[in-house]
Amino acid sequence: MKDSTKFVGLDVSKESIAVGIADAGREAPRFFGTIANTPEAVRKLVHQIEKDEHVEFCYEAGPTG
Numbered sequence: 711m712k713d714s715t716k717f718v719g720l721d722v723s724k725e726s727i728a729v730g731i732a733d734a735g736r737e738a739p740r741f742f743g744t745i746a747n748t749p750e751a752v753r754k755l756v757h758q759i760e761k762d763e764h765v766e767f768c769y770e771a772g773p774t775g
Contacts, residue, residue: 718759720769722747729755 714734721728727747732739742759745751759765 714762715764715766716759718742718765718767720767722769722772727752731759 716734717732717739719730719732719739721730725747726744728744729742730739731742745755756765
């Protein structure tokens, strides 16, 4: 059962994606790391993060997204 929420922010560039995660509540967000900007790397990230939690994703909106 997914009983907590995790918020994931993605700072997207052509070659890589910087990932930050914030848990629900007042804890400070943390830098998760940088992944390649490929569908496979994003899928792997989702599987690593989702576990038993509800996950919300957002990305940096810029001129290319």
